[in-house]
Amino acid sequence: MSDLVDAVDGIIHEPSQVRKDGGVDLTVTEIHEVRSPGRVDFGGSELEPAELEPHPRVWRNPDDDYQWWHLESGTYLIEYNESLSETALLQPRTEILARGGTHPTVRVEELPRVPLTVAGAGLRLKENARVSTLLPR
Numbered sequence: 179m180s181d182l183v184d185a186v187d188g189i190i191h192e193p194s195q196v197r198k199d200g201g202v203d204l205t206v207t208e209i210h211e212v213r214s215p216g217r218v219d220f221g222g223s224e225l226e227p228a229e230l231e232p233h234p235r236v237w238r239n240p241d242d243d244y245q246w247w248h249l250e251s252g253t254y255l256i257e258y259n260e261s262l263s264e265t266a267l268l269q270p271r272t273e274i275l276a277r278g279g280t281h282p283t284v285r286v287e288e289l290p291r292v293p294l295t296v297a298g299a300g301l302r303l304k305e306n307a308r309v310s311t312l313l314p315r
Contacts, residue, residue, distance in 0.1 A: 182314045185264030190306055203271060203308040208257040209233040209247050210291065230255060235305065244305035249279075251300055255291040256281070256309060262289045266312040274309050277301055285315065 186202050189195050195203040209232070216228035233254060235245035269283040278297040292310070303309065 182264065182266055182312060185266070186260050186262055186312065188258075188260040190259055195308065197311070199313070201311045201313045202260075204268075204289070204310040204312060205259045205306045206256050206303060206309050207259040207306070209249070209294070209303070210255040210257065212253075212255065238304075246305070247303045249294075249296045249301045249303065251296055251298060253293050253295045256294045257291050258289050258310070259306065260289065262286065262312065265315050267315060268292070269311055269313065271309055271311050274301075279309075281310065286312075 182200055182202055183189070183192070183196050189202070190205055195205070197203065210230040211233050212228045213231045214229040217224055217226040219225065233247050233249070235247055238246050265285060265287050267283065268286050268289070270279065270281050274280065274294075278299070279294055279301045280297075281292045281294045284292075294309070
């Protein structure tokens with residue numbers, strides 16, 4: 179198996195995202211709200227995607243280069259800047275967990291949109307925030 183970093187494309191800042199333990203931190207490029215339900219059936223002939231809408235962003239300071247998402251308590255779908263071409267374990271970063279956010283830990287072969295659950299008073303995320311970690315399988 180090659181180094182995991184070789185299987186991840188779209189890394190924004192390698193010194194910040196590549197970890198000493200061989201993991202790679204992933205950054206958020208978009209957060210979506212689910213507006214209407216999707217459908218999942220037994221055979222797959224009636225699969226339909228959920229209708230998604232990008233969650234609005236706001237400027238924290240007029241001089242900032244990036245905007246923020248103000249997330250209320252609930253569940254959202256996050257999309258990553260990076261892509262993956264090898265099997266790895268995806269888990270939430272400790273920094274997200276400590277602030278009331280979480281997502282499932284799953285073994286992935288590519289990076290799907292992942293449900294992010296926000297508890298309590300909400301969560302503020304800046305564009306390109308490191309929210310998840312990929313670990314070698």
